[in-house]
Amino acid sequence: MIVSCRNVSKVFDDRVVVDELDLDVPAGQCFGLLGPNGAGKTTTLKMIYGVTRPTSGTVHVFGEDVSRDPRSVRKRLGVTLQENALIEVLSSVDNLRVFGRYHLLSEAEIEARVDSLLDFLDLRSHATLPVQALSGGYKRRLSIALSLMNDPELLILDEPTTGLDPAVRLSLWSRVGELRARGKTVLLTTHYMDEAERLCDRLAILSEGRVLVDGAPKQLILSHLARDAVELDQDPSRHAALLGALHDVKSLRGGRRLIFYGDDGPALLDATRRAGADHEGLHLRPTNLEDVFLSLTGTGLEGGA
Ligand SMILES: Nc1ncnc2c1ncn2[C@@H]1O[C@H](COP(=O)(O)OP(=O)(O)O)[C@@H](O)[C@H]1O
Ligand SMILES: [Mg+2]
Known part of the structure; x- marks a missing residue:
């Protein structure tokens, strides 16, 4: 398993927002966390990439206990947060370079990855303009490109398509499909069921911090209804x-x-x-x-x- 959560709970100010969660994400799959706003999706992801500690329970990523060594786990994964985290005054190319240096890549590696990511996420046309001048869809694609700079084995996407127009959503879906085809594991959250049905090999439906059901989308539909x-x-x-x-x-x-x-x-x-x-x-x-x-x-x- 790439991600394994066992009996994970998170309590904020006496409020249980993730409640005894068990979750297994196998290698090479696209796994979806589906649920309404406030279900605990982002909190779960934060515990998986090691910025929030579970109140109880254990999270293993790549077989390592995340709370023991978050840095070593984070080197091998890429994260796109719900809110884009971009340096607005810099161009796309410079955002990507800054991120590459943060990951301690060589200059040659940085230039090679920037070049391939500009093509992969269709960013070439505005690559030298300051990010602040660009559309929401473009910024989203750039955020995903940033999270791919370290060529991660696991890509975590928090609501990658919320607020985007249908054409941009479609193009992001096909990129996620390609990443999966290249053997990456993808863990994403969404509140769009069409997105989950289309992209995810397996998914878990969350409500109020609990997993209600998990399985392959088709199988969930047939077994429940x-x-x-x-x-x-x-x-x-x-x-x-x-x-x-x-x-x-x-x-x-x-x-x-x-x-x-x-x-x-x-x-x-x-x-x-x-x-x-x-x-x-x-x-x-x-x-x-x-x-x-x-x-x-x-x-x-x-x-x-
Ligand atoms: N740092 C925090 N302090 C207190 N409450 C929080 C914090 N982060 C999230 N919450 C609460 O936890 C619940 C789950 O939030 P979240 O994981 O962001 O849900 P989702 O991503 O599914 O919309 C929400 O009710 C939210 O208000
Ligand atoms: Mg969220």
Whole structure:
């Protein structure tokens, strides 16, 4: 395992924000920590890269106890924080050079890595402008480039795509895919379930500092719910009748929304119509991770605390 957390808790001012967490990240996988704001994702990452100590429990990275020797662990990993940490008055190239010197790379190594990272993250066009003049998407890509300067075995990305437009998100996703294909281990957090579903080999869904479930995205969907979902918007006074008619079908409700789950979508859609659901707003879609989260907690991911 590249990362192994055992029974890890973190308490801030009597508040338990990470609660007896167990987590294993195998080599060469992209692992996602998924959960609403405040779930404890960033705190967990900080304990993994050794800037925050667990209140109890142990964190091993590359088989080493992080609290015993955080420096030796940090040499082998790259981190992109939730907030970009860039020197705004310097150019991208100079930010990368500064970081390379921090890692004690030779000047020749620095120039070679800067050159390849400018291409890899598509930074060439504005590489000599001060960072303060650049877009959010560009800064995010540069932050990721910085975290790759030491050619880390493990890359940690805290909400890499929050606030970015869809085109930039897509291009970052493909970069993460390439890193994984090159054998790097990636640990990322997100509150976008589409991102987690697309990128992650395995993921853990966190809520209030606890792992609710972990596994491969598809397997979580199939084991907790089913392949397809029929969703409808219906006056709550009609819910009881519909739920009664479809009593043997897995379902969820929230406000006016009713969702039924089944492995044969078209048959489920038919059954829902026959049970008397309004046709308007009735639709069939693939079940996703937000459904899993909703079924576990009764609240949506994006709308969570
Ligand atoms: N240094 C700190 N002192 C006190 N409370 C903190 C500190 N850091 C985080 N928290 C609290 O811990 C909880 C989890 O935070 P965080 O790990 O940042 O969640 P996430 O990254 O999932 O949004 C939040 O309620 C946050 O307010
Ligand atoms: Mg966070």
